[in-house]
Amino acid sequence: MTDKQKAVAYWKENLRYLVILLTIWFLVSYCAGILFKDALNNIRLGGFKLGFWFAQQGSIYTFVILIFVYVRLMNKLDKKYGYDE
Template sequence: MTNKKKAKAYWKENIRYVLILLSIWFLVSFGAGIVFKDALNTFKLGGFKLGFWFAQQGSMYVFVVLIFVYVRLMNKLDKKYGYDV
């Protein structure tokens, strides 16, 4: 595989990871905090309704977890394409 093809495949896979992870974050922050709030409010977490918890703190926690997932995915991707130095 030539360097140009390798770089193009690398960035294509990288963008796919970013879109998937941003979609997950959108679903958690917008979906759980706004759209599914009423259904989630039937459950409680730490004394607060779950919909409120996701709207206030849950999406931030999910974002931090997604950062670590992205780092792990990118380390694997770097090794796959030989960019790990």
């Protein structure tokens, strides 16, 4: 595999990871916090309605977790394609 082919494959896989992780974040922040808020408000978490919790805290927690997941995935991807140090 040439360097150019490796770079193209690397970025395709990187973009796939980004699309998946951003879709998860969208589903948690927008869908759970806004669209499905009324249905989720029937469930309580720590005394708060679940829809409210997702809108205020859940999307932030999910974003931070997704950052760590992305770092781990990128470290594996760097090793796979030989871009690690």
